[in-house]
Amino acid sequence: MSSHGAPIPMTSTKSGPLHGVANVPGDKSISHRSLILGALSVGETRVSGLLEGQDVLDTGKAMRAFGADVINHGGGEWSVHGVGVGGFAEPAGVIDCGNSGTGVRLIMGAMATTPITTTFTGDASLNGRPMGRITDPLALFGTQAYGRSGGRLPMTLVGCEAPVPVRYTVPMPSAQVKSAVLLAGLNAPGQTVVIEAEATRDHTERMLTGFGAEVSVEHTGDGRVITLTGQPELVPQTIVVPRDPSSAAFPVCAALIVEGSDVLVPNIGLNPTRAGLFTTLREMGADLTYENEREEGGEPVADLRARFSPDMVGIDVPPERAASMIDEYPVLSVVAAFAKGKTYMAGVKELRVKESDRIDAMAVGLRANGVTVDETEDSWTVHGLEAGGVPGGGTCATHLDHRIAMSFLCLGLASQTPVKIDDGGAIATSFPIFETLMSDLGADLQRDPQ
Ligand code: S3P
Numbered sequence: 001m002s003s004h005g006a007p008i009p010m011t012s013t014k015s016g017p018l019h020g021v022a023n024v025p026g027d028k029s030i031s032h033r034s035l036i037l038g039a040l041s042v043g044e045t046r047v048s049g050l051l052e053g054q055d056v057l058d059t060g061k062a063m064r065a066f067g068a069d070v071i072n073h074g075g076g077e078w079s080v081h082g083v084g085v086g087g088f089a090e091p092a093g094v095i096d097c098g099n100s101g102t103g104v105r106l107i108m109g110a111m112a113t114t115p116i117t118t119t120f121t122g123d124a125s126l127n128g129r130p131m132g133r134i135t136d137p138l139a140l141f142g143t144q145a146y147g148r149s150g151g152r153l154p155m156t157l158v159g160c161e162a163p164v165p166v167r168y169t170v171p172m173p174s175a176q177v178k179s180a181v182l183l184a185g186l187n188a189p190g191q192t193v194v195i196e197a198e199a200t201r202d203h204t205e206r207m208l209t210g211f212g213a214e215v216s217v218e219h220t221g222d223g224r225v226i227t228l229t230g231q232p233e234l235v236p237q238t239i240v241v242p243r244d245p246s247s248a249a250f251p252v253c254a255a256l257i258v259e260g261s262d263v264l265v266p267n268i269g270l271n272p273t274r275a276g277l278f279t280t281l282r283e284m285g286a287d288l289t290y291e292n293e294r295e296e297g298g299e300p301v302a303d304l305r306a307r308f309s310p311d312m313v314g315i316d317v318p319p320e321r322a323a324s325m326i327d328e329y330p331v332l333s334v335v336a337a338f339a340k341g342k343t344y345m346a347g348v349k350e351l352r353v354k355e356s357d358r359i360d361a362m363a364v365g366l367r368a369n370g371v372t373v374d375e376t377e378d379s380w381t382v383h384g385l386e387a388g389g390v391p392g393g394g395t396c397a398t399h400l401d402h403r404i405a406m407s408f409l410c411l412g413l414a415s416q417t418p419v420k421i422d423d424g425g426a427i428a429t430s431f432p433i434f435e436t437l438m439s440d441l442g443a444d445l446q447r448d449p450q
Pocket of ligand 1: 028029030102173174175176177179201326327350
């Protein structure tokens with residue numbers, strides 16, 4: 001089943017060259033944070049280029065339930081009239097975050113240090129994901145959590161009346177955990193310190209600074225040490241959301257594997273905490289160039305140009321790069337199937353607790369299409385079959401996971417026989433225009449009768 005309705009089975013068929021310009025939607029991570037930080041400011045935050053995917057819409061709905069005024073002006077223009085740090089009202093109903101781990105985890109952090117009680121739920125995928133990684137550090141502030149076994153949703157959080165600042169070392173590479181602690185620290189007096197051994201996406205730190213909070217980052221032997229001074233008055237901002245590198249990954253990777261393709265994907269943020277996939281593809285020999293490199297809003301940005309690359313080779317992807325491309329391993333495994341030799345991806349056990357167990361979902365689906373995949377708990381290897389060498393013909397289970405669905409649809413565009421997925425419904429959570437955008441480039445994607 002898709003997140004919000006009946007399943008949408010789809011077929012992807014070997015396509016002619018993909019050509020044209022792919023304007024992918026706004027960045028999902030920055031879109032969630034724009035709405036949440038806007039709601040925690042006093043006054044009007046204006047946001048343009050917001051991703052209008054279901055995940056972000058659910059976060060917008062949640063911010064309204066906490067008392068913020070969230071207005072859609074059309075054409076990607078939104079405004080948020082915030083209630084200020086500590087100003088969240090107790091929601092009248094249950095907060096349903098749908099499919100979104102980022103949404104629920106960041107919102108838990110944002111309400112945890114305000115004395116209100118909130119019950120959270122989500123779809124079948126989200127209700128299966130671990131929340132203890134968030135509620136453990138929130139308990140240090142004084143927040144109580146009552147959930148299902150294994151720390152799963154539905155879960156009720158009782159925000160604390162008199163929070164104390166915390167010092168917390170994040171035990172796994174997770175920007176969601178880091179961000180939840182920082183957002184909770186906003187309403188605690190004094191300094192909240194978060195330490196991460198490996199750098200993860202740094203949008204929360206950057207945006208908090210933009211909204212006027214005092215945030216410092218120090219690089220030490222223990223990793224990145226982030227210090228936030230609590231109880232700031234956040235100042236509303238005007239935010240232009242950059243296009244999402246994680247969504248750009250799909251037209252880029254499709255162009256690399258479909259014969260004769262040449263696709264331009266403009267205005268993609270190349271923040272080093274997000275751009276690991278593109279570095280990896282270039283190391284594999286992909287014809288992927290950065291055009292018109294520039295800085296926008298303090299972030300490196302470029303237009304990506306991807307052309308069919310028949311001579312890509314498998315590589316060992318360094319584990320220390322994992323955090324900067326964690327959402328891109330599914331589509332990388334598809335490219336790896338069309339490369340020569342093995343692609344080994346290590347240090348990726350976080351993939352097992354995403355919207356689905358992404359190692360397992362990709363391994364099973366790739367095998368169903370004639371590709372050999374080995375896996376351990378925290379690594380996997382794809383045995384490449386070279387350009388044009390993937391048989392296809394399989395049906396893939398997508399487990400309510402947008403990136404699994406889009407990855408297998410990319411696989412079918414270059415496989416010898418069509419590839420089917422059981423449900424493309426979840427694609428709307430992050431990339432609602434995926435089908436039209438890919439079809440406009442020349443991709444043969446069809447919805448099957450149910
Ligand atoms: C995100 C962090 C990552 C990523 C997710 C978005 C964020 O999750 O997979 O899609 O916006 O902070 P983890 O923090 O669980 O690695």
